[in-house]
Amino acid sequence: MLNFQYFMPTRIVFGPDTLDTLGDTPHLPRGNKAMIVIGKSGAMVKNGYLSRVQSLLAKQDVQTIVYDKVVPNPESDQVDEAAAICRENGVKFVVGLGGGSTIDSAKSIATMATNPGKYWDYMQSGTGGGQTPANDALPIVAIPTTAGTGTEADPWTVITKSGTDAREKVGWGNDATFPALSIVDPKLMLSVPPRQTAYTGMDAFFHATEAYLATCRQPASDMLALEAVHLIAHTLPQAVAEPDNLEARTIMAWACTAAGLCESYSSCISHHSLEHALSAFHPHLPHGAGLVLISKAYFGFLAAHGEERLGDLALAMGDTLEENLEEEVSGVAFLDALDNLITGVGLADEKLSDYGVTREEIPALAENALTVMGALFDITPVQMSIEDVIAIYEAAYS
Numbered sequence: 001m002l003n004f005q006y007f008m009p010t011r012i013v014f015g016p017d018t019l020d021t022l023g024d025t026p027h028l029p030r031g032n033k034a035m036i037v038i039g040k041s042g043a044m045v046k047n048g049y050l051s052r053v054q055s056l057l058a059k060q061d062v063q064t065i066v067y068d069k070v071v072p073n074p075e076s077d078q079v080d081e082a083a084a085i086c087r088e089n090g091v092k093f094v095v096g097l098g099g100g101s102t103i104d105s106a107k108s109i110a111t112m113a114t115n116p117g118k119y120w121d122y123m124q125s126g127t128g129g130g131q132t133p134a135n136d137a138l139p140i141v142a143i144p145t146t147a148g149t150g151t152e153a154d155p156w157t158v159i160t161k162s163g164t165d166a167r168e169k170v171g172w173g174n175d176a177t178f179p180a181l182s183i184v185d186p187k188l189m190l191s192v193p194p195r196q197t198a199y200t201g202m203d204a205f206f207h208a209t210e211a212y213l214a215t216c217r218q219p220a221s222d223m224l225a226l227e228a229v230h231l232i233a234h235t236l237p238q239a240v241a242e243p244d245n246l247e248a249r250t251i252m253a254w255a256c257t258a259a260g261l262c263e264s265y266s267s268c269i270s271h272h273s274l275e276h277a278l279s280a281f282h283p284h285l286p287h288g289a290g291l292v293l294i295s296k297a298y299f300g301f302l303a304a305h306g307e308e309r310l311g312d313l314a315l316a317m318g319d320t321l322e323e324n325l326e327e328e329v330s331g332v333a334f335l336d337a338l339d340n341l342i343t344g345v346g347l348a349d350e351k352l353s354d355y356g357v358t359r360e361e362i363p364a365l366a367e368n369a370l371t372v373m374g375a376l377f378d379i380t381p382v383q384m385s386i387e388d389v390i391a392i393y394e395a396a397y398s
Contacts, residue, residue, distance in 0.1 A: 004218035008264055009175070010153060012182045012257065016246060019143065019185040023056035029139030029180050031092020033063045037082065037106040039070045039098045047191045049145060053097055065089055067109070070098070073169065073283045074105045077162035079119045083112030086138070093139040093180070099200065100149030100287075103142045104157040107177040110137035120161055126168040126372040127161070136176035145188040147239075147252040148200025148288060150207055150260020152182035160280055168372050169280035171272075178264075184257055186250040194240045197252075198345040199288030201236040204256040205229065205341070206291045210269045211262035213302070213309055215379045221266035224258040226316045231255040233317040233337065237344040269380040271298045273373035274389065277365045278357065280372070285355040292342055293352050296335060297395035303331025305382045310334040317341070352397050362393040 011027050022028070036053060038044040045051075045068075054064050067082040082105070086094070091113060096106030112119050114135040121129035142152040151157070155173035160166070192200070208228035211221050232255045239248040275290040303310055310331035317337040342348050366389040370377065377384055 002218070004216075004265075006218070006220060006265065007175070008153075008178075008261065010179045010182055012153060012184060014184045014254065014257065016185060016187050016250060018183050019052065019188065020056070022053065022143075022183060023059040025181070027181050028060055028062070029093035029141065031139075032061055033065070033089065033091050034093050034095050034141075035067055035082065035086050035089075035091045035109070036064050036095045036097055037067050037070060037102050037109060039102050040068060043191070044097055044145070049097060049188060053095065053143065057095075064095075065091070070102045070105045072101050072286065073160050073279050074101045075160050075162040076119045079105060079108040079112055079159060082109040083119075086113035091138065093141060095141040095143065097143045097145070099144065099146040100151050100158075100203075103144060103151045103179075104149070104159065106142070107137065107140055107151070107155070107157040107173065107179075108159050110140050111177060113138050119159065123161075123168075123170045123172060125170055125374065127166075128170065133174070133176075139180040140177065142179040142182040143188070144182070144184060144256075146192055146196070146200045147186075147189055147249070147256035148203040150204060150256050150263055152179060152184060153257050153260030154178070154263040156263060158276070160283065167280045167368060169276040170372060171276070184253050186246060186253040189249045189253060190244055190246065192243070194243055195346065196286075197243065198236070198240050198347055199286045199292075200256075201232060201239065201252055201288070201345065202292050202342070202347070203288040204252075204259045205232045205236070206271060206295065207259040207268060208232070208255075208262055209313055210271055211259070211266035212313060213307065213381050214267045214269050215381055217266040221262045225262045225266070226312065228255040228259040228262065229313055229316040233341055236341070240345045267379055268376060270369070270373075270377045270384060271295070273369040273376045274298065274365075274392065276373050277368035278352075280368060281361065281365060282355050282357060285357075289347070289350060289355070292347050293350060294392065294396040295338060295342070297392045299331070299338065300335055300395070301384075301388065301392050302382050303335060307331055307381055309381070357397065359394070359397055362390055362397065365393055366390045
């Protein structure tokens with residue numbers, strides 16, 4: 001029986017050169033002062049994206065201040081610091097410019113700019129305070145420069161608790177953290193290096209894959225998930241091999257946004273819980289890399305327990321969605337296709353130990369996955385015990 005809600009309040013402006021519309025769009029949030037959130041790496045400055053965004057906003061009589069301390073796997077202390085700056089300066093809306101880390105940070109900063117206390121007071125799991133924000137976030141504008149998280153099309157923000165021993169990476173969001181406006185300009189993605197292109201593209205792939213398997217799925221998420229899986233399987237290797245190929249970048253940008261929509265209509269499953277534990281323990285592990293490194297063990301577990309929809313995903317990764325319809329396509333076919341995709345984007349040589357993961361910490365990782373992001377296990381199509389999670393980590397490590 002179908003039973004679902006459909007809610008998508010974000011205006012998405014998509015296509016090459018659409019960044020230019022920022023200078024005259026009537027859909028910009030109201031207010032004459034904005035904070036632009038960028039990463040600490042300096043890529044937005046080096047590539048000229050920050051100055052372009054500032055100039056375009058100036059055409060709309062918007063003054064800007066810049067927060068430039070966001071790191072990969074962004075931390076809660078940065079959110080609290082930037083939110084205080086917003087309050088002190090009367091910021092009216094927040095612009096996230098960059099990859100998923102900066103846009104996620106922008107959502108969290110916008111929330112804390114209007115609410116008291118610390119960001120972690122509002123987290124609903126782990127050591128979070130479990131509070132509900134009394135006030136809506138400031139309006140958010142998302143301008144992604146990578147094709148990966150899909151955060152431009154969903155309300156979710158993933159932040160790691162600050163502190164060397166905290167080891168909590170939590171996804172959170174509400175209706176107010178949907179971006180008011182998202183500008184997806186594939187030309188901004190031409191500067192992304194090949195390996196980062198692979199990491200982010202695989203992140204988008206798993207968003208779509210997991211959304212198709214989640215028990216909270218619905219018709220819109222099913223359609224978009226199969227579309228994204230098909231496009232990424234056929235296009236990501238080309239985008240990695242030919243970084244200047246605008247057509248490949250445009251297809252990947254749409255596949256990422258489609259997968260982000262899936263996260264709004266459906267959800268990720270516990271594959272993401274397992275990865276969040278890994279990158280909470282090892283913050284230098286890129287999220288997409290972590291997902292890849294545990295993926296064959298994780299989806300192998302689902303296949304071994306008879307998850308039939310893996311066959312649909314295998315078909316979507318083929319040359320046509322109607323391939324082999326006379327024969328039953330199994331989860332094994334999906335695992336083969338996944339292995340080919342990982343090899344095709346140049347990530348088959350990576351190991352968990354490359355990032356400092358040790359076998360001795362696997363029980364703690366499993367406990368973290370089940371407690372800090374335990375809600376995703378509830379919508380995973382196969383039940384998992386802590387012993388199952390440990391076994392998945394062990395298989396991935398081996």
